[in-house]
Amino acid sequence: MNASTASSPSISSRPLAATRIAAGLAALAFGLVVFLATGFAAPSQIHNATHDTRHAFGLPCH
Incomplete structure (x- = not known):
């Protein structure tokens, strides 16, 4: 087997x-x-947004 066919292709880090x-x-x-x-x-507003998000995910909040 040829060594050039067995090697993996080089991957550029750029x-x-x-x-x-x-x-x-x-x-x-x-x-x-x-x-x-x-x-x-x-x-x-922050409380209401968090509260609504918890309801949207079906999580209990009270």
Whole structure:
């Protein structure tokens, strides 16, 4: 068997790094949006949104 046919294809790390950077930036942007949305919202709005989400998932809340 020829050694060149038995080896696996090489995988470049550049697309993997770009994907990881893009995922990190997306997570950072999402976290910033959540942080700012809850930071400037009234406490009753946050409570009502959480309450409605728990009902939507069928979880008990009281």
